[in-house]
Structure formats: C-alpha cells, structure tokens
Amino acid sequence: MAAAVARLRSAGERVTPARYAVLHVLDAAGLADEHLTAEQIGTRVADVEPSVHRATVYRTLTSLAETGVLSHVHLGGSATVYHLADPEPEHHHEHGHAHVQCHVCGRVLDVAPDVFDGVAARLRDDLGFVLDTGHAALLGTCRDCRTP
C-alpha cells in the first residue's frame, strides 16, 4: 500500500487525506478478501476522515483506477465493487484475477486468472473478441446458498 502511494506520486497525482483514507480502507478490506462498493468505502472512510464527501469517494475511486493502483469489478445488477490492483506479474498483459458473484447472497468470489484462459482463447479465435477477464463478474449460486 505504501507502494500504491509511491505510484500515485510518480504519476503526478496528489496524495490527499481522502485518497489516503480510501487506499487504507481498500488495503484493510483486501486482507479479508472483501470487495467493497463505493458506498461501503465511503462509510469506512468516514470513520477516519468524517469530512470526506461521497462524491469525493467516487471521484477518488475513478482517478485511482485510472492511475492503476486499484481496479473495479462490474457486478450484474448491483453496485460496482473495488479492490487494490493485483501486483502485475512482469510482462503479462492481462490484468488480475476474475470474479463470480452469487445472486442469492451477493457475495463476490475470487477466481484464479487462468480459469478463463480457455474461454479467452476461444473468444479470440472465434470472434476476434479480446476478453478483459477481471472487469465484470459472472453470476451463479455459491456453495452455501445451494439448499443443503
């Protein structure tokens, strides 16, 4: 996360209390494998920096994503979630891990990046479509929500 701050500075982006707090919140959430919505981030940021406005959280998330220190995942029918960007594995173009969401409990699960390799190859060959694996989540039902 110190790396994230350094990355911001070297990109010519300013480091403000709001931005620092957002990074701090996302760092803590990442340790628990949580995926937070902008609203949730705003709430947690308020615990540390009560003066930070919701709109600022949104703008912060947008610019931090453009700088590449965090990523967002579009979920089907619910609010977008954010997490710190995965450390980039050298010369691999495809970004971080993939995600699936349970449409019963709403939980977001991480999926190893290589799970979608076959699909990505086939979409490229059949349709000329270059898949951005981590940018949106597929839906389904998680283990806990399948009635036991």
Added chain:
Amino acid sequence: MAAAVARLRSAGERVTPARYAVLHVLDAAGLADEHLTAEQIGTRVADVEPSVHRATVYRTLTSLAETGVLSHVHLGGSATVYHLADPEPEHHHEHGHAHVQCHVCGRVLDVAPDVFDGVAARLRDDLGFVLDTGHAALLGTCRDCRTP
C-alpha cells in the same frame, strides 16, 4: 412467438396489448440478433401501442421473465438487456447462450453455450459454485474496436 403467447396463457398469465407488443418487439429484434434495453423496448412498443407506459414495460419484462418466455442479461455498467428465451433443449439445466459485451462500442455478442462448459466445471469442482452462464456478460474489446 405464437408459442410464447400460448405459454403465457397456459401459465395463467393474461395477454394484454402491452405484453403482446413487448413480445412482438423482442421477436423482431431477435431476428436481427439485437439485444434491447428496457428503454429501447419501450420506444419501439410506443410505435405500435403509444399508450403503454414505461413502468408497464418494466413490469411486463419482469413477469415475462418469471414465466420463462424471455431472459435478461446484466451488463457491466450499462442497462440490462432482454431477449426471447432460447427454446429449451429438454431436461437440461437452464442453459441459454452466453454473452460478452464490448466496452468500447457497447455491442453485445452471443456466445455458444458450450464455450463456458470448462469454466463451469472448474468452478463447481473448485468452489462449489454453480455458474449461470447466460445471466451476466463478460467485458472485453470486439474485433471492430481493436484499432484497424
């Protein structure tokens, strides 16, 4: 599409001008492989039945989806799109086709249902997660939007 109307009746659902018009619009769109948002459907319905209100279009889409005559696809960051349900191949689990969306031009492309079979198997085995292939679209860049 006559089949869709019959299916509605046998499910005890009423067939109203609004519902008929929505089915008609989706049928025509399907022939052109179009995926329409609720708003687009509303506009086209208005050409035939000008008195139909937007809210009715939404309610109609919801109930027709519950009856199973149409499906919706959640897109990352843009409005949900609808299409007539695929004819069901007998006793298979809900296997409609899958979709991907280009985040440059917004176009939605159909993907053969079996493309995700490998992913679905691995998610089930590794995470106990049952994938609903057709319910959300992945994002990427289509052939036309890769700089020519």
Added chain:
DNA sequence: ATCGTTGCAAAGCATTTGCATGCCT
C-alpha cells in the same frame, strides 16, 4: 502561487412502487 481536489447541492440514469382505475378472463 498554481492548478488539481474537494464540498455541496443538484441533476442524471435505470428502475421500482403506491394507489386508483381499467380490462382480460
């Protein structure tokens, strides 16, 4: 001192809902 960032409030888009009326069955 500069120019990016923020707070505020208000608008925006997609979608939903309460209520009284209307029409399919």
Added chain:
DNA sequence: AGGCATGCAAATGCTTTGCAACGAT
C-alpha cells in the same frame, strides 16, 4: 364480476457534474 394489469407520479439507488472554495506541491 373479480382480480390482475395498467397509468401516473413520485420515490429509490447508484453515480456524475457545475461551481466556488480549498490545499498539496
């Protein structure tokens, strides 16, 4: 006739934006 479906308007949830004040470098 009876009850679901509709029209209308207002509310919701998520996110963006115009503008003036503020503060990081």
